[in-house]
């Protein structure tokens with residue numbers, strides 16, 4: 001089910017413009033083909049997305065002012081000690097390690113069908129606006145590659161972003177095509193909006209589906225910040241002792257995405273998302289005074 005998304009201009013930056021790239025994705029309709037008995041490319045009984053000492057599932061997000069901060073999350077196995085990330089101005093050479101700043105990570109354990117994992121995250125703060133930085137994240141006696149990203153401008157300026165609907169089904173098979181082509185068309189996109197139902201999570205193979213989502217996006221997810229919203233497929237039914245049911249957010253969500261705890265009122269553009277169950281007025285409220 002697709003999420004509703006709106007972006008509105010917030011005074012005093014009403015001159016700020018946004019270019020939007022819409023990338024329709026592998027929906028359930030596309031997925032309705034003869035292979036529909038499986039929702040991933042991972043053969044049943046095979047473990048393809050087990051966590052290891054090598055960092056994976058690296059995803060850049062916002063957890064504060066995008067002009068001066070950025071957040072990154074990643075995954076390793078549980079043997080990794082002293083998880084941390086390093087960030088440096090993007091020099092035109094390999095000496096990044098000589099000018100880096102190291103930030104200790106927060107870690108959360110999560111055990112799924114592919115094994116026990118640690119999900120780590122850091123928030124880089126005190127960055128310069130409109131500046132290219134390089135960062136890397138640690139694993140077990142190793143590092144990820146250096147990823148690059150540009151902080152947002154601290155003044156009104158035009159930018160582009162890419163909007164993705166429901167990746168959800170046959171993600172590696174089809175969403176890979178969409179996200180890669182979208183990035184090829186808009187390589188300077190400032191962010192990517194994932195507007196809900198990133199995975200299907202109805203077959204008890206949630207970690208394989210998330211593995212495919214990160215596999216499809218690959219290094220793009222480490223370079224272009226993602227704005228993610230949970231769709232109804234990111235929620236699971238849980239039966240309560242009294243026989244009633246409640247919807248709970250996927251255990252993958254919080255460990256995988258380092259997000260702001262609260263919204264901001266002073267940003268130039270605000271992205272708000274809500275499930276279709278939210279009141280309609282939620283979608284159409286006026287910009288704040």
Ligand SMILES: [Fe+2]
Pocket residue numbers: 001002166168196197231233
């Ligand atoms: Fe959906």
